[in-house]
Amino acid sequence: MARFRRVETPHTDWCTRDHRCGVNEHRSADIIADAAGGRAIITRVRAADVDYAEIRIRVPLSRSESAAREQLGTALHLCRELLTAVAAIMPSALARRTDRWAIGRQAA
Ligand SMILES: [Zn+2]
Incomplete structure (x- = not known):
């Protein structure tokens, strides 16, 4: 049986340091932009050693x-x-x- 092992990574200066963070994934607070009846939400994420922006957009x-x-x-x-x-x-x-x-x- 395969075993998954995740290496714990420390919190960042910008992550929320709460339930939104995981063992090796850290997430910022959502940043929200509303316009024209729609909404965009950007979250900064560090997964292992890669940082990226997670963007969710709802467009009417x-x-x-x-x-x-x-x-x-x-x-x-x-x-x-x-x-x-x-x-x-x-x-x-x-x-x-x-x-x-x-x-x-x-x-x-
Ligand atoms: Zn964190």
Whole structure:
């Protein structure tokens, strides 16, 4: 019988240090952005030695099937652009940034 062994990792400076953290996964408080009747929730996660942003988005769709399909296509396109834009940010670029979009946003 196979045995799984997970190595415990310490809490981070940004994780919630509560039930949301696991043995080797640490999670921040949710950061919420509301707009146009929808909601986006971003959670910073460290799983083992990898950090990533978990993003959940609820987007209201039109009752018109054709409009809903157009909205889904637009959402997919923008998700690809988001992934590309975030991946393009390099540590050297962060030092030059003066805008901090997340400051002042609601955290849950
Ligand atoms: Zn933690």
